[in-house]
Amino acid sequence: MCDPKALWITGQAATTASPARVPVRITFTADNELVTGTTAAADLGNGRRLLLIEGAPGDAELPPGAWAVVDGRALRLTVRAAAPMTDPGRLDGLGRPLPPARRRTPAEREQDRTPRALVTERGILTPRPPARRRKGVRILDSPAVRGWSPIGTPTGENGISVDYVNPPLRIAGALTALPAPQGYKTVVGGVLVVDTGAFNGSAMGAYTVPDGNGNRPSLFAYGSLGSETGFGPPMFQVRGISAGFGWNSRVRVPAADALGSFPFMIALDNPGEIGADEDEVDPLTVLSHLIGGGNPWVRPQEGDLWLAAGLAFDCFETLRGHAMALVQIGSDLSISLLGVGGAQLPTKSDKKIARVEIGIEATLRPQAGELSIGAAFTEKTFLIDPNCKLRGGIGMKFWFGEHAHAGDFALLLGAIPPGREVSPRYPKQQPAGITWGVGSTVNLTGSAYAAFTPKSLMAGAGLDLTFQSGMLRAWLHARIDASLEWNPFYFDVGVGVRVGVSATIKVWFVKIRISVEVGISMRVWGPAVGGEGTIHLWFISFTIPFGAKRRDKEPALGWGGFQGMLPPPENMVRTTPVTGYTGEGAPPTRGADKPWLVDNGGFTFTADTRAPVSKLYLDRTSTTPVATSDPVDILPMKVTDRASELRVWLTYNGGEDSLSDWARTALRGNVANGLWGERPDAPGEGLIPDRILGVRLVSPPVDHGTSTGFLDELGLGFDPIAPDGNQPLQEEDATGPVPQRPGGVIRTIQEGVDTAGTRANRAALADALKGFGAGLGSLDADLSAYARAAGTAFTAEPMLVPAG
Numbered sequence: 001m002c003d004p005k006a007l008w009i010t011g012q013a014a015t016t017a018s019p020a021r022v023p024v025r026i027t028f029t030a031d032n033e034l035v036t037g038t039t040a041a042a043d044l045g046n047g048r049r050l051l052l053i054e055g056a057p058g059d060a061e062l063p064p065g066a067w068a069v070v071d072g073r074a075l076r077l078t079v080r081a082a083a084p085m086t087d088p089g090r091l092d093g094l095g096r097p098l099p100p101a102r103r104r105t106p107a108e109r110e111q112d113r114t115p116r117a118l119v120t121e122r123g124i125l126t127p128r129p130p131a132r133r134r135k136g137v138r139i140l141d142s143p144a145v146r147g148w149s150p151i152g153t154p155t156g157e158n159g160i161s162v163d164y165v166n167p168p169l170r171i172a173g174a175l176t177a178l179p180a181p182q183g184y185k186t187v188v189g190g191v192l193v194v195d196t197g198a199f200n201g202s203a204m205g206a207y208t209v210p211d212g213n214g215n216r217p218s219l220f221a222y223g224s225l226g227s228e229t230g231f232g233p234p235m236f237q238v239r240g241i242s243a244g245f246g247w248n249s250r251v252r253v254p255a256a257d258a259l260g261s262f263p264f265m266i267a268l269d270n271p272g273e274i275g276a277d278e279d280e281v282d283p284l285t286v287l288s289h290l291i292g293g294g295n296p297w298v299r300p301q302e303g304d305l306w307l308a309a310g311l312a313f314d315c316f317e318t319l320r321g322h323a324m325a326l327v328q329i330g331s332d333l334s335i336s337l338l339g340v341g342g343a344q345l346p347t348k349s350d351k352k353i354a355r356v357e358i359g360i361e362a363t364l365r366p367q368a369g370e371l372s373i374g375a376a377f378t379e380k381t382f383l384i385d386p387n388c389k390l391r392g393g394i395g396m397k398f399w400f401g402e403h404a405h406a407g408d409f410a411l412l413l414g415a416i417p418p419g420r421e422v423s424p425r426y427p428k429q430q431p432a433g434i435t436w437g438v439g440s441t442v443n444l445t446g447s448a449y450a451a452f453t454p455k456s457l458m459a460g461a462g463l464d465l466t467f468q469s470g471m472l473r474a475w476l477h478a479r480i481d482a483s484l485e486w487n488p489f490y491f492d493v494g495v496g497v498r499v500g501v502s503a504t505i506k507v508w509f510v511k512i513r514i515s516v517e518v519g520i521s522m523r524v525w526g527p528a529v530g531g532e533g534t535i536h537l538w539f540i541s542f543t544i545p546f547g548a549k550r551r552d553k554e555p556a557l558g559w560g561g562f563q564g565m566l567p568p569p570e571n572m573v574r575t576t577p578v579t580g581y582t583g584e585g586a587p588p589t590r591g592a593d594k595p596w597l598v599d600n601g602g603f604t605f606t607a608d609t610r611a612p613v614s615k616l617y618l619d620r621t622s623t624t625p626v627a628t629s630d631p632v633d634i635l636p637m638k639v640t641d642r643a644s645e646l647r648v649w650l651t652y653n654g655g656e657d658s659l660s661d662w663a664r665t666a667l668r669g670n671v672a673n674g675l676w677g678e679r680p681d682a683p684g685e686g687l688i689p690d691r692i693l694g695v696r697l698v699s700p701p702v703d704h705g706t707s708t709g710f711l712d713e714l715g716l717g718f719d720p721i722a723p724d725g726n727q728p729l730q731e732e733d734a735t736g737p738v739p740q741r742p743g744g745v746i747r748t749i750q751e752g753v754d755t756a757g758t759r760a761n762r763a764a765l766a767d768a769l770k771g772f773g774a775g776l777g778s779l780d781a782d783l784s785a786y787a788r789a790a791g792t793a794f795t796a797e798p799m800l801v802p803a804g
Helices: 106-113 256-261 283-291 559-563 745-753 756-771 784-793
Strands: 008-013 022-031 034-045 048-055 065-070 073-079 087-091 116-120 123-125 159-166 169-178 184-195 199-210 218-231 237-251 298-315 319-329 334-345 354-365 370-377 385-391 393-399 409-413 432-438 442-452 456-469 472-486 489-507 510-526 530-537 540-547 573-579 604-613 615-617 632-634 639-642 645-647 650-652 655-657 663-672 687-698
Touching: 159 184, 169 283, 184 283, 199 283, 218 298, 237 319, 256 334, 256 354, 256 370, 256 393, 283 298, 604 632, 604 645, 604 663, 645 687, 745 784
Parallel strands: 073 116, 615 645
Antiparallel strands: 008 022, 022 034, 034 048, 048 065, 065 073, 116 123, 159 169, 169 184, 184 199, 199 218, 218 237, 237 298, 298 319, 319 334, 334 354, 354 370, 370 393, 385 432, 393 409, 409 442, 432 442, 442 456, 456 472, 472 489, 489 510, 510 530, 530 540, 573 604, 604 687, 632 639, 650 655, 663 687
């Protein structure tokens, strides 16, 4: 459509910046009959436009040229310049020739600093706008620190917000209701971020109210304080501290390669950067990133408690890092140590030749019997050139204690490729390698992996080198893979190389692609030794086998090989006292080093084994088990339905005694399917549940009997006291009547116990007690035994004092 009076034209145009046609308006500026300026504007939508300005349009705010307008910013369009001529006498550190040396003018340097948009075959690339700088605030360019982002105006429909500005002081925060997770009806969260120029800090927290399902409220709070300059000696300066806690709450522990996005780590330097992708940061965005989404960093967890403390530091003005300790108790005890450290070289120059940043995560779960350690490069790591990126990490995991996989471990580097899978319980790692875009034509990609387990060692590496310039493309692919198993011994090694070149030729309106590739690969395995070689040409491939065929399944182990997969024989069975052990020092739990000294009032102990038990006996010769379970299978030996017996008996005074009359409880638990399963793909996450692993035994109740047994004269002996007759045995003068030993007292007792008068008095006393509700029941009529016993019950004549 054209308007000759208003001098404008509208229509549609195709651009590389949009997959569809976009509306275009062309405006002309005239002076009498002469056109003095032209402006063509293409609307790309979402506030994005392309402008082509020629001459001197009357309404133009930009100088002539091609422009991209994005989010209110005008960026001049540019294309990738042709490679400049090089000077063979000037080489960089990699031996590449550099352009001739010349002094740039101030105008050229200013032009280089001006952001521009790059036109490519696939669209237009625009740089992200820089963060706004405020007085007293410095944008930090260093590993692990992204600087202090501007704080946006806080919002929130269901709460209150604060935004105070008095340079250099800025305070922003909000307190509001947030979406509640399932099982909870209300979540009240708040965040406060403060920037004074020299210091910055944050405080965040949330209180979650349950919906009446019996759960208790959940609460967490976390705060940090940081500074641009550290405190302390140059060798170790503290730049920030943080602390937090949670009640009925749990924190998701990040992997080593994800520590750069862990909010508690980010808060040590820049709480406004948590979850932020824009210049303006809503404080509630910080909180929603922390507790929102399908996999939040902090979530309610009934009965759990966590404590965290963090530190940001500099070492020798070169190494900058963060460290944090996180302890969680409740449903599972876990102790995590997290850290991110980085350095860049050179430290003072704007041009860096290397930047290395590594995240480290170590978590101990003592109750579960698991220790995991991980280390990985972050996305900021590069060597020699910013385009030369290192990636990947290493992970270790150990199982111990009562864990079903106790004694197992894994050490992994990078991601294990398909076809060489390991157990799913082993740590998962990101691919490890290097990616380097050398200029605009060469791309180098390297990868590596390794896995070390109790059963095998596998490793591999690959190299991909690609050159592309215009319609010409060339490539090199090389790879090596190796696997070694030692129980039974087996190896499998493969290596291969491919080289190719392709060119695209345009004939009239038809594009023809010509490609040539040659390659060779070799694979060797054994024992029995065999292999195959493959030759690949662009028009045909063929494989030549030699030697023995590759095994199609894992062979069965012999008993000797299987024994090597088990703990030493002396550690296979153990006995452990629970209560009643009275010996000195720790009791022996394995072997028969020495007998146990136990309490005759009662004793409890356990006997368990590292192998599943199908029959449990409590003596040495019995043929009747006291407990039974399923037969035992041995997967590495390919045998099934075998019997496994555990016999427990007591050796006492040189003889053997049965424990059948002791109270018993069979100990049950999980065992590894890889050892005691019938097939490797059995369900249950590699575990077989509810197998007998031992027994808990409690001694019978004490039988005191009816007799004290024989007592010799030593048992009845006593030591005389001298001087005889003076009581009490004190040096002070005694007060009161002096005890006398008149003699004949024992005879008086003997003659008076079994008399009619004594029996009558005793009966009268019993009747009186019965009247008070304390009846004694029937009384013995014959007291002659007491009269006879009086003659032997005393070792000397009693001492008397006058009554009254």
